[in-house]
Amino acid sequence: MTTSPRGWKRTERLDAHRLAEALCTGTGVRLTVEGPCPGGEVGAAYVRWPDGHRSVLKSRPGARIEDLRAGPLAVCEVLRRHGYPCPSTELALQVGGAAVLVQELLPGAPVTRPDHADLDRALALNEAQAGLLADRADVPEMNLYLVDDGPGYCLHEPLRRHGRRSGDLERRIASLGAAHPPRLSGGDVVHHDFHHGNLLRTDGAVTGVIDWDGACRGDRRFDLVTLRFGLHADEQAPGVVDRLDAILDGMPDDVLRLSWAHMGLRMVDWAIRHFAPGDVDHWIDLAEQRL
Template sequence: MPDPVAPPVVRLDPADLLARLRAETGVELELIGPLPGGQVGAALVRRPDGREAVLTHWGDGSDEAWARIERAGGLLAIARDAGIPAPRYELVARLDDRIAVVQERLPGEPPSRVDLALVENLVTIAGRGAGLLRERPDVPASELYLLRSGPGFCLHETLAQYDDRTRRLLELVRRIGAASPHRMAGDDLVHLDFHPGNVLVDRTGAVTGVVDWDGVGRGDHRFALVTLRFALAVPGVDAQDRSARSAAARWLDNRIDDLLDDRFDVATLRAYWAHMGLRLVDWAIRHHGPDDVDRWLTVAASRLA
């Protein structure tokens, strides 16, 4: 198996980032420890006043990345006003090669189980993004990257190199891309990585937070349901969890089909599905292993074959 043509995304080194943040801003933050989950990493820190916060990092420190993070803070305020439990950005600092973000620590913990009640709640939350960006023409529509590689994700080169199965998927993705708009239509506010790993719940299972808004953008809120559906293919922690995930996945498949209309038609759903297949197969090749590659190829084929 050849090495991937692009390296894995660098994970957060919280101690190093805190030292650099201190040198840049003079703000003293105490490292409590890494937070579980996530692909790039986040850390729990304590502010000088004793409040806990979450430390993450963004992009490459470029002007484009800085513009995105500035815009994201405002979009999260719009999300909160619509009843979406999104965090506030409390400190943003531009370093040489990345952007450090200290954001509000929302209450709750990642869900220990994923069941139908949680998925129904998440579908409702995603729907609250509908129409929120009608008055924000400055926010660009989100690209699907079906014809070219994305900025650090959705890399076509990775699939082209890996094996015959991934090359076939890439060929299909590009065919779909040639027949589809390259950006999402719509004026909805969309969390582009909407899955249970980016959710917090309280002891009753109620959603208290949706985090990791690096990919917030303009488009169709139903795209978030496709992202969520792919996430439900991740194996549960035990037989009960696996059964609950399967039931939730069947319900969500039906819900997605029920939402098809003139704007969210079969061709559009197919383009969204192609994007997620491309994104997750590429990510699995570079960050995980053959079992994950197999899983995402199977899920991609379920609506693309």
């Protein structure tokens, strides 16, 4: 997850032309690169097919296609069968150490400042994720990484080294993780990056939910904690944050605290390594609230 406190997403460059050539060599399909996706879409570019339709080209460095097929891509197939608005994957190819995907371009624009209607839609989407993977033990459960490092995020050492507050936070998170199982169990779909910038909207209706790269099996309520961290990035419409906080207050303590610890670790670690020093305190302030 590449997120930022004032813009939620952090942009990274993608060598789209090279990847399009690799896809052509590997699949015989020649895609025309049109340019990077706006709004901080990490490692993504717009491409056009020979028949004229447009898609999104994405790269996952360090990922394997077979792992994605067993996890995020399998999750999206289940969601689509139930009418959930997530993109289909049109091409998938291993290019060296990266998994390269071409995915359906869904209509709509990202939600920038969610209002109460947007929160209603997000809650309805989250409810629709309940139980969809109850019979899919083959889909991996969500790893919280409260004791060990995640794959490029949720790193513990940056918090230990940064300062007293971050070090204290890391010790509390690791202690909580040591007292609980490492995975958040459940039969729900977990998006894993369910912030408002990944919700697409047109004329007041949700037209898509994007960025399912970390999708897994677990407790869907984790995504509501992620949504709360997303709302912390900027000033929101009056009452929206308070309303979501009230919903979180009703969650089981173990689910809420473990999810909050994961997101606190994730965002503070990322802020330390990628943002200005003042932004680190911004995220520590939030991470400490429910720990």
